[in-house]
Amino acid sequence: METTEKSARKSFVVMINLIGWMVLISASALGIIHFHECPVQSNLPIYLTVIGAGGLLSMLFMYLKNTMDDCLLARFCSVFILILCVFIVCWFFAGTYWIYSIYPPSYDVTNTTNHCHRTLYLFAFWFNNLCVLCISTLLVFFAELVAKCLQAREMAYCPYSKFPVGAAILTTGGAIVTGCNVENASYGLTVCAERTAIQRAVAEGNRRFTAIAVTCDVKDSFVGPCGACRQVLMEFGTEWDVYLIKPDGSYKKTSLRDLLPLAFTPAHLENN
Ligand SMILES: [Zn+2]
Known part of the structure; x- marks a missing residue:
């Protein structure tokens, strides 16, 4: 019974990690693929690219830190993760401003200077909204x-x-x-x-x-x-x-x- 519980818990953690990796990789990929396709708010593709890469980097360093005992390298990882987290939080706020500054966007590509790629925009919009929802829920619990x-x-x-x-x-x-x-x-x-x-x-x-x-x-x-x-x-x-x-x-x-x-x-x- 205990073993089943443990393996179920492990599977859940692995699944959450996989979803996290997929979302962050998708964010970076979408930002890079549609880099010049949001002339109305050109910071948006940069936002997705950077937040995806930053998230992946911080997860990578967290895994690395967890494999190490308390040593100088582990402390370096902790400091690096902390700096990265502070940067990601600031970048997230900037991204939220960029997303809402063009809400609701025009997806009409014939409108050459005043449109944004549909998938790119909707991904950024829901990514930020779901992050806010998750963080708020965690804060309420805490x-x-x-x-x-x-x-x-x-x-x-x-x-x-x-x-x-x-x-x-x-x-x-x-x-x-x-x-x-x-x-x-x-x-x-x-x-x-x-x-x-x-x-x-x-x-x-x-x-x-x-x-x-x-x-x-x-x-x-x-x-x-x-x-x-x-x-x-x-x-x-x-x-x-x-x-x-x-x-x-x-x-x-x-x-x-x-x-x-x-x-x-x-x-x-x-x-x-
Ligand atoms: Zn006690």
Whole structure:
């Protein structure tokens, strides 16, 4: 059952990656093929060519970085990806302006100076609209994850440590499950917020997760899950995004793989 779930998840990730590659290659190809066919907004073919190439380059460097351990080259890749992402975001905004500045366009090629190639324009139009939709959806999910994490901290039962912690887990189905630390007079029985959340999530029928947000009262630094919680999270996959949230809502993104390198996972038992 677990193996089937894992292979289904892997197939889904491969499919999403393939779609991403195809869309970006199509963007570049359309831009190059119809380079001079949008005289009314000549920046549009350049926009598609560059955003396609930039997206492909950033994906390539991400794959490269994931194959490397923490070394100088991996850090160089991270910096390069960051610079590329900043450029792509700015380029995206410029492209959005160029697309809408000629909306609705004329596809009539006999109108020599005031037309745009139909396929080129419609591809750019829907590419940007779908990107905005996807980014907005992700931002809404993320904002809700942070809000619920901060709310969960308010529920903490911590009469001994006076150190409230909140956690919120995002499942692959889009549900958010929260948890808080629950202390006990017999100190060893205390359960952390992350483990409360994951136990709740599993009890509600969830076993596949994409991200966890964790927060506490510390204002001047980002605080990560304890070692025990990192191991418990690792039981349900290595590819978690982990968001460390300060009380003011600012955050630092990391990953479970970075927080617990060379981890012992269920895969080690399967291999025996
Ligand atoms: Zn913990």
